[in-house]
Amino acid sequence: MTHSRDTSFQQKLLSTFGSHSSMTPVLSADRMGRRIRGVDLSQSLSREQATLLIALFDEYQVISFPGQDQNGFHVTNLERLANHFGAPIPHPKNFANYVEYHRQGVALKPLPAHQQSSSRCNAAFPDHITCAKGANSPAVYIVTNLPGSGEHCEEKFVGGLHWHTDIEFEPIPLSTSMFYVQAAPKTRSSPLNTWVPNIKRETGFYHPDSSPELMERRERLPLNGETAYADTAAAFSDLPSSEQLALEKIILRRRVRVNDEGWLIPLVYTNPRTQKKSLHSPIWASRGDNIAPVQVEGMTLAASRHFLDKLEMHILDPKYRYDHLHQPGDVTIWSNFSTVHNAPPAKSIINSPDDARLMYRISCKGSPSFDLPRGDSKAWIDEHISPPYQSTL
Numbered sequence: 001m002t003h004s005r006d007t008s009f010q011q012k013l014l015s016t017f018g019s020h021s022s023m024t025p026v027l028s029a030d031r032m033g034r035r036i037r038g039v040d041l042s043q044s045l046s047r048e049q050a051t052l053l054i055a056l057f058d059e060y061q062v063i064s065f066p067g068q069d070q071n072g073f074h075v076t077n078l079e080r081l082a083n084h085f086g087a088p089i090p091h092p093k094n095f096a097n098y099v100e101y102h103r104q105g106v107a108l109k110p111l112p113a114h115q116q117s118s119s120r121c122n123a124a125f126p127d128h129i130t131c132a133k134g135a136n137s138p139a140v141y142i143v144t145n146l147p148g149s150g151e152h153c154e155e156k157f158v159g160g161l162h163w164h165t166d167i168e169f170e171p172i173p174l175s176t177s178m179f180y181v182q183a184a185p186k187t188r189s190s191p192l193n194t195w196v197p198n199i200k201r202e203t204g205f206y207h208p209d210s211s212p213e214l215m216e217r218r219e220r221l222p223l224n225g226e227t228a229y230a231d232t233a234a235a236f237s238d239l240p241s242s243e244q245l246a247l248e249k250i251i252l253r254r255r256v257r258v259n260d261e262g263w264l265i266p267l268v269y270t271n272p273r274t275q276k277k278s279l280h281s282p283i284w285a286s287r288g289d290n291i292a293p294v295q296v297e298g299m300t301l302a303a304s305r306h307f308l309d310k311l312e313m314h315i316l317d318p319k320y321r322y323d324h325l326h327q328p329g330d331v332t333i334w335s336n337f338s339t340v341h342n343a344p345p346a347k348s349i350i351n352s353p354d355d356a357r358l359m360y361r362i363s364c365k366g367s368p369s370f371d372l373p374r375g376d377s378k379a380w381i382d383e384h385i386s387p388p389y390q391s392t393l
């Protein structure tokens with residue numbers, strides 16, 4: 001079954017992108033993640049090609065296109081690609097006054113040129129690394145350790161993040177995120193022969209009552225700059241059907257602050273496009289005391305924690321996990337409907353361009369669009385994209 005699924009997609013790739021295209025599992029044929037070669041994303045996609053890439057994405061949840069030509073591929077190409085998957089969402093950090101805009105309705109202002117993330121990246125190693133064209137789009141979030149870095153800096157390290165799904169709580173959650181990688185760290189000088197040492201966290205990062213076994217799964221992060229993914233759809237579909245039915249009835253209360261009333265969301269999320277179900281939200285319970293915990297409706301906070309920790313333990317089982325080692329020229333697209341991810345420990349200040357991490361992220365929501373430009377109405381943009389932004393690519 002799995003084999004025939006791959007064979008069928010492989011044949012479609014050959015007929016749609018040509019004889020040089022191919023697809024391989026990143027882990028194994030029965031698990032999420034495919035590496036797709038021979039697809040040049042600097043070129044516009046035909047309707048047929050866009051349809052196939054979105055079908056691959058829906059089926060495999062993480063798809064990666066290695067080897068994009070760094071001279072020919074620009075961040076503008078990434079934004080055009082993103083438009084097929086959904087409406088790109090601008091990142092608040094690209095604006096000078098997003099908080100005032102949000103709270104007081106003042107006119108939104110772009111960041112002055114010298115404060116833009118790309119300008120700060122370009123100042124680190126000006127003879128070696130300059131951001132690719134299109135990096136200044138409001139839709140692009142630059143994931144990097146270049147700002148503040150330079151030849152004479154002292155190295156600094158930062159631990160990984162919590163396991164999470166990006167902004168999954170909005171009425172229309174983000175469906176898709178994607179990275180284009182311009183630079184990835186090359187050095188492996190830490191004691192484990194990895195990019196960074198295994199950084200031990202200060203206490204309080206995760207809830208202190210979680211079991212040592214769960215803490216071990218949460219903290220086992222990759223050490224070479226990989227993004228770690230866990231497959232929340234497979235984690236759900238592997239459960240006995242009686243348990244699935246019970247979980248589908250669970251409603252969670254989410255809060256930003258402890259005393260907020262918060263809002264309700266289902267524990268099991270159904271991808272509106274594929275109807276694939278996933279354990280979407282329990283990871284949010286893992287945060288430490290500084291973030292209001294998720295509560296299961298009808299349970300005490302303590303019982304909720306025990307219940308959600310058990311689910312998180314299941315999701316973070318190594319068999320659902322894929323750590324993507326980023327390489328320059330990779331475009332990697334992941335589903336926010338059926339995965340959780342975690343940013344790795346990293347060098348946050350560097351003194352060599354060999355340690356540079358320079359990746360461009362675009363996230364999007366809404367329906368895919370096989371033809372471009374997208375046809376989102378102004379009313380839909382105003383309601384669902386904040387701050388309002390309509391990509392013209």
Ligand SMILES: [Fe+2]
Nearest residue numbers: 164165166341
């Ligand atoms: Fe994230």
